[in-house]
Amino acid sequence: MGDAKGISKEKGEGKKGGQGGGKTALKIPKGTRDWFGPEALLRDKIFSTLGDIFSRHGAVPLDTPVFELKDILSGKYGEDSKLIYDLADQGGEICALRYDLTVPFARWLAMNSVQQVKRYHIAKVYRRDQPAIARGRMREFYQCDFDIAGEYDPMIPDAEILRIIVEAFTALGLREEVTIKINHRKILDGLFTVAGVPDDKIRTISSAVDKLDKSPWEEVKKEMLEKGLTEEIADQIGKFTKHNGSLEKIIDILRNDEKALKNDKVKQGLDDMEKLVAYTQEFGISDKISFDLALARGLDYYTGVIYEVVIELPSEKSGDTRIGSIAAGGRYDNLVGMYGKKQIPCVGISFGVDRIFTILQKKHEAEKLKPRGADVFIMAFGGKNGLLLPRMAIARTLWDGGVRAEFLAKAKPKLPQQFKAAEDKNIPVAVILGEDELAAGKVRIKILGLPDGHPDKDGRLVERDNLVEEVKKTLTELPTQSTVVVNQ
């Protein structure tokens, strides 16, 4: 996400747990969270939505270790490197938690000399940033990355990534709300040069420009002056970074800027962006794209197009809206080569799942998801010793038949207690055992939660020997509960 600014050190941090009395402080690390219940279901729904789209484009999954050798991560993240979590030196290799999924992907490509691949990776990454939990900014958070590696013709994979972004937000129900801001590192760097920025200051000035989405121009300008630019050069930058609009509009502005056009990088970037005009039209996504010359992206490794997906969010405090970034990426053609192997051009996108989660949660999507325990609850109605062994035998039969089944782990449970347990777990069907019925080789199947007077309210007696098929039949006949999600 690249928007991490400043290291966190707060009051109370750094103390070594212990609230007296020898008891352990009952907390989780700052900026981390547990996932359970409806929230875990909503998160998993986001994962499966994105995973399905990645798979629709032919991608295969890759999983890498949560930590890498520190050297692998060094020199890849610019000013944000200070946010990397280091492992303690306990007498072995020097390691650090991954900061994103892109660098591990590049390391994997280089290590295995992979020439071409479409891979996706859904996993946690780590940034020692100041958490802003209401906005979904955490220290441990999920990213969903899709990347295309390999030598292809210009801008075709890049356009496919843009298409995937639109497909993803369409599937998540956010197509209308999002905009893809796009820029090109070569155009940006060329324009910096044209404005008079010396080569060795381009990356650090780019970092300053990257803050324009959050800070006013005056503040960014101040940072540029502190970084050694003259006022005149800074103002030149201020002029061109104001432009944004459709691909055609910005291409037109640049094509008419003679001074800019003399710069080779600007020209190369423009050639790329012109190809995008046709490709995004064929893919039906040009309405979602805004060419924004102020978009810089903080990371060092981008070499071509860069993009950021923004969404208008209501601000908690003022009631107006603020713009948040919920996915970002770009082309990075030199990263794999940094590991001393053959260069492999890459382009990709990283979805900030925790932020998407926070937005969908505010739209009450989580409330619609209700975790369900098993499908069947086995109950005893009276009977000797609470019919514990028969309940176990019935459970075995159902499990063997692949039916999701539970029973109350008590020797002599009362009937209301069993109904309550089934209700608490949102279980739709009961199998009820009675001593006489068992003796006759029968058990009762009952759909739970039917209204009084419903013809099936009392359930039906079935042969114990046919239990599995009878239960499966009942499960297909349930009244629809569109909001219930089974946990699997």
Place this chain on the structure above:
Amino acid sequence: MGDAKGISKEKGEGKKGGQGGGKTALKIPKGTRDWFGPEALLRDKIFSTLGDIFSRHGAVPLDTPVFELKDILSGKYGEDSKLIYDLADQGGEICALRYDLTVPFARWLAMNSVQQVKRYHIAKVYRRDQPAIARGRMREFYQCDFDIAGEYDPMIPDAEILRIIVEAFTALGLREEVTIKINHRKILDGLFTVAGVPDDKIRTISSAVDKLDKSPWEEVKKEMLEKGLTEEIADQIGKFTKHNGSLEKIIDILRNDEKALKNDKVKQGLDDMEKLVAYTQEFGISDKISFDLALARGLDYYTGVIYEVVIELPSEKSGDTRIGSIAAGGRYDNLVGMYGKKQIPCVGISFGVDRIFTILQKKHEAEKLKPRGADVFIMAFGGKNGLLLPRMAIARTLWDGGVRAEFLAKAKPKLPQQFKAAEDKNIPVAVILGEDELAAGKVRIKILGLPDGHPDKDGRLVERDNLVEEVKKTLTELPTQSTVVVNQ
């Protein structure tokens, strides 16, 4: 898995990367690995097999942060605590990577005052142990945990855990090969007391006994003497730890040992184990259980039954078999209370997925899984400009229709190159575009890999407007390829 012995410090470790020339050493941290291709598919198959079984028993998923406050982990793992990975102190809280999934679960229960839950958790854990990759022992490895928390009647949840173990290995095709070794901490501790071990030495002597599956008796005895036992007491321990067999057999031996029966803990443990006789019979799993008085388990937190699933594996060197542990767990009634909250009794099982993976891989299960890219490859047969824009338009149509589709990201690809790309990605169907056919509103659908002379070998022309439904129809009519797994 609790079998971690000794910290690793080897030659070459501790050097700070860098092989000269400023290039980054291209390695991953020792004891870690990437997952990709058929191996990732086999691993995911293990995950889904286990996840389905957990869900069949009504469990819901929980996900916790990969690191915890160091204090949360302290004092839970006995001698193995030295294997915990610490995060560097970078000026915030003191944290460490999780060592297992049990302690985070207990922390979550305590923090949220959860009284009852069946939860499962499939995630990576971290141990700074000496890796043995051929045996599947890694520093970063997956565990799949299922636990039942809550006040229930004795041994009912414990028996369900044993049932889940058997269901899991049945589903993984390993039922015949595995045995569940079981013991009871109360019986073991009681027998230590009866043998004359002082109370303050019970845990450390238990740790020594835990090594009996890997070390000869003489070595374990030597460790006990070093830990301060007399030869006589050690020999007493040697006598009872020899017993193993069916639940009934060992219960019988203990019931006839007057000296042992005078110990309250032994009696309580025996009452528990007697209940298991009936419960495991109802669950149809008693043939897989071996009561083994030498089973001790290294971890501090167990309070009741403990178990370990062992499998006979052919040894790489000698050709004979060795016993490996592939799942383990037990009852831990006091762990949640260690966080200063109400006690919540728990029992659970942890599957060592990486070891199970290694065993299944040796059975060539991975070879049967072949990753597939998309379902459809869009190709151009001649045509102006390689029909790039029409290929993009067709891709858009297919993606919009939910069809998994790819095309070669080249402006003017040769036909053989496109066929090869489809073959490399194991894609079963081609949609082939020709200029004249496109002009007539038609495209060709062709099943790839059909033998010469097959009536459908040349495919069929369809209306472009009906493409999505025609492609979907073709996909349902494919010759079965039982070994191909789609990546989703």
